[in-house]
Amino acid sequence: MFGYTEVLQVIGAMIIFSLILMTSNSMILRNSTMQVEGELEQETIALAQDIIEEARIKEFDANTAGNLPPTSIPGGFTAAGSLGSSGSEGNERHKFNDFDDYDSYTETVETEHGEFEISAEVFYVDPNTFAPSGTQTTFKKMVVTITNALLVDGSDNRKQYQFEFIRNYYAD
Amino acid sequence: MNLGLITSYIIAGMLMLAIVTMNINLSTSSSELTVTQIQKQHVQTVTDMLTYDIPKIGFAQNGKVTAYEVSPGVNYEMIEVAEDEKLVFNSDIDNDGDIDEITWELTDTKVYDSDPSKNQNVKVLIRSQNGVDTEIRSGVKKFTINYYDEYGETKANRMSTPITDPLVRANIKQIDVELIIESKEKIRYSVNSDGRYVASAWEKRFTPRNLQD
Secondary structure, eight states: TTHHHHHHHHHHHHHHHHHHHHHHHHHHHHHHHHHHHHHEEEEEHHHHHHHHHHHHHHHHGGGGGSOOSSSSSTTTTOOOOOOOOOOOTTTOOOOOOOOOGGGGEEEEEEEETTHHHHHHHHEEBTTTTTTTTOOOOOOEEEEEEEEEEOBOOOOBBOOEEEEEEEEEGGGG | HHHHHHHHHHHHHHHHHHHHHHHHHHHHHHHHHHHHHHHHHHHHHHHHHHHHHHTTTTEETTTEEEGSEEEEEEEEOOOEEESSSSEEEEEEESSSSSEEEEEEEEEEEHHHHTTTTSSSEEEEEEEEEEEEEEEEEEEEEEEEEEEEEEEOOGGOOOOSOOBOOHHHHTTTOOOEEEEEEEEEEEEOSSSOOOOOEEEEEEEEEOOOOGGGG
């Protein structure tokens, strides 16, 4: 070993230092990730609230938009399979006039934090269990899903942030 | 001096340099994280106040403020001033039966006017209730208000400001607030770098119930 002692010591020091460096690098990366995620998640919540707040002031159903409510409730509401915007409303939010028009709505919103993909779905839910219902009830649930290219999980797949809101016909 | 000693000095020097660099990076990253958290707290403070105020635009105990007279024959307007950086509205904000005038305005006054070494981009934001000002000196760089006369309208189709015509102001349905708060001091990434201010942004579109037709 004579003559190689110093070399081995240097190699040892290098290995120890490399380990420290890797740890510190992962710490810096974790710090940056936390910073970015915190900032973007805040915006995600604000965007979801925008849609929910806007939808909740619209009529509960297309058939309640007139002066008189339907003669049969909830049977007179739009059929579960026909929820969503009508042909003339398309995917244009400013044309929506009732809560379920937001079903199948998609939008890309540009903010200070970049682009966010927004999608929404609306469906009837059971009044007792709040599970999706295939028939009309007096409860509708809106689920807003938001994704962003920088909000990803460990496998680099976009994380889906979902926000739910349940609306009752009688509690407006 | 023998070759081995010189080589070991060089290696030791390189190691020291790397350790110092690593230390600087770590400390910069930690400082940045801390400052970001502080900025987020500042943003939170302002957004808490905004989310308390703006949804109540036009609220009065027996309906909307427009049903009340400010003077004989003249009714209150829900929104009195609608500008880029200024919003004045009426609301019974504290639910005491009296209509209050609330103002949000980004002034031209620099927060650190007396100290040029601090961030000169940030201005004083004022929230005023019936003329009583609350100055917000948390480092607001941007406070932009956009107005929409249709629900869910795109930003490109926002109403042009200032909105001086009361009839046009009465059509406002949604209000969007963009807020950017910056740190007091710069974070420097190396000895020679100029550094940059740490910022935190927030944007929200409000749909006040009383602005509904």
